[in-house]
Amino acid sequence: MKIAVIGAGPAGATVARILHDKGYTVTLYEAQKSFAVKPCGWAFPVLDRDEKREPIFDLVKEAVLWEYTGYKMYLDNQLVYHSSNRLLGYILDKPKFIEALAGDTPTRMGVKATYRGNGIVVTGSGDSERFDRVIIAGGFPMQPRNLEKILALQYWVRTSRVEEPDFPELYFYSDMIGYAWIFPENEKTLRVGIGGYASRDKLLALLHELMKSKKYIADGEKTKFEGAYVTVSGIDWDLASSTDPYYVGESMGAVMPATGEGIRLGMWTAIALARSIVNGTSYVDELKKIRVIRFMRPHRLMVEKLLKMSPETRKQFLMKTPEESLLRISLGRATVSDFLKIASRPEILKAIISDLL
Ligand SMILES: Cc1cc2nc3c(=O)[nH]c(=O)nc-3n(C[C@H](O)[C@H](O)[C@H](O)COP(=O)(O)OP(=O)(O)OC[C@H]3O[C@@H](n4cnc5c(N)ncnc54)[C@H](O)[C@@H]3O)c2cc1C
Incomplete structure (x- = not known):
């Protein structure tokens, strides 16, 4: 069976890899010339028992740049929680991680692909090819309908010394649903960003205020500024029911609504779709068997309550x-x-x- 996967983010690379390893003829298309160009904090939570049972998650450990053994949480700039001595998560080298996920799956880098229906995929240069199954994995820009999204903005900073590199910091605000983050990636570099239900100007103002309040960040060199949308609707179950094309990852809303965590969620949708294709089962049923997918609904309800x-x-x-x-x-x-x-x-x-x- 010939399968096209459009988009090599965590979701697309995972489904392509699993199906390729199972003997399917897979082509993975990636519009960018390199992996993981899309803005992201590269944070990944510590693996839970379900993830420890899925071999594809073994690749997480190989891509770990930094480990977190605690976290700090602020509300209106006052420290409210400070936990430590417990492995909570990682910062991944996301380009390396996606490359490892894709493995030796035939991948066409720098090729933008469009699905025209009837199994026909057309590339930017005009080539077209027919596939038996087409999987859309292009993230939020490839959503076929307007799912609810918030804006997220982020700086990459190089500094002489990160204050507490083992602890990510989360900043909440009583007048904004969302949060700002400081994600160190070693003792000298970090990502500092913000995402939430607010205008770009308000998000930038809060972010700049946070950066100014930390001398080591204010004095650091800002090496990159980027922004993108984060889907907060939860999974769109109509898109999950579609079989021509199939959808995985953020293209179908698979991002944890309260936190914006999308790497692990995208991988789980990919695992569910691979199981459905290999075993001839329903994709929706496979999705519903996955614990983290079931956790999405209460997280979304919490956001709705907080908004009110x-x-x-x-x-x-x-x-x-x-x-x-x-x-x-x-x-x-x-x-x-x-x-x-x-x-x-x-x-x-x-x-x-x-x-x-
Ligand atoms: C600022 C920011 C910070 C974030 N931080 C985190 C974090 O720390 N941890 C976390 O888990 N999540 C984070 N997220 C969310 C996370 O980045 C995404 O939810 C996740 O990457 C989605 O994975 P995906 O594979 O579905 O899609 P994507 O990662 O968006 O990958 C889609 C890929 O498809 C390619 N593509 C798109 N269209 C085409 C086309 N027509 N043809 C070929 N290729 C195409 C794109 O170039 C891209 O590489 C963050 C998001 C933002 C905006």
Whole structure:
């Protein structure tokens, strides 16, 4: 069976690789001349038990640039949580990671591809080829409908000494849904960015204020500035039901709505699609079997609730949520019962009720 995969991000490279290894004739198209050009923080949470069972996630360990053993969380610039002594996640060398994912799958780099229907894929130079299956993996620009997105902006900074390189820092604001991040990638370089439900000007103002407040960042050299959208709708189940073409990754909304985490989610959709093609099962059923995909719905509901809260209630929510729950939310692993536990805490319940009165 001949399969075209359009887009070599984490989702496309994963599905192409698994199917290639299973003996399918796969062509992976990537519009850029190199992997991982799209803006990204390159952060990846520590592997959980499901990921440890999937061989493709072994490649994560080979691409680790930096490990995080704690994190710091701020609300309106006040430190509210500081956890340590626990492996929480990694910064990956994303170009190396995607190259490893693609492996020896035949890949056409620097070739923009368009799906014309009836299995026909046309490239920018006008070549066309017919495939039995076509998989769209081009990220948010290839969504066939307008899924809800927020803007994210990011600087790459080189500095003489990162203050606490083992700890990523997350900055929340009571008047904005979203967060800013400082993701060190070693002792001298880091990415500092922000994403949220706000205008570009407001996001930039908050980001610049944060950068100014950290002397080592303010004095550092800004080597790159970039921006892109992050999908926050959750999976679009109509797109998940499509078989001509199939969709994986962010092109179908597979990004954790509360955190913007898309690398791992994209890989899981790719694994689900590969299982469906190899076993002749339904893609939607395969997606629903995956735990992290099931966690997306409560995370999305939490965002919807936060959007409706007053800044004061949001502040209470963030201040009173137990650290373990906040950690599970930031790792994309909070369940419905976690959210029920948070909502039933007296201080949060009181704040929610006062919003309703
Ligand atoms: C600023 C920012 C920071 C982020 N930080 C993180 C983070 O730290 N951790 C995390 O997990 N997620 C993060 N995300 C989200 C994450 O980057 C994406 O959700 C994830 O990369 C999506 O993977 P994907 O494979 O679906 O698509 P993409 O990574 O977008 O890959 C799609 C690929 O398809 C190619 N392509 C597009 N159209 C065509 C075409 N017509 N023909 C051929 N190729 C095409 C593109 O060039 C691209 O390489 C961040 C996003 C932003 C914007």
